[in-house]
Amino acid sequence: MAKSKPKNVICPCFDITKAEVKQHIRDGVIKYKDLQRLTKIGTKCSSCKKKTKVKFKKYKAKLGVE
Numbered sequence: 235m236a237k238s239k240p241k242n243v244i245c246p247c248f249d250i251t252k253a254e255v256k257q258h259i260r261d262g263v264i265k266y267k268d269l270q271r272l273t274k275i276g277t278k279c280s281s282c283k284k285k286t287k288v289k290f291k292k293y294k295a296k297l298g299v300e
Contacts, residue, residue: 244286247278255286256293264299266290 242252250273263269266287270276276283294300 244289245273245275245282247282248274250275250286252289252293255290256297259290259294259297259299264294 241249243249244252244255254273255269255275258269258272263272269290276286
């Protein structure tokens with residue numbers, strides 16, 4: 235049996251995917267700190283914090299949110 239595709243997890247500590255981040259942006263989250271409050275992204279080990287902040291900004295731009 236083939237392995238399932240990775241879910242594009244960007245915060246392994248809390249299993250947060252890029253799709254989840256994009257959905258939060260669509261739902262009106264425009265500040266990274268608010269995303270952290272809602273999902274805890276980048277708050278446990280902090281190893282993904284810098285990367286996820288950059289991705290958050292990139293996803294907002296792609297979705298046309300400022």
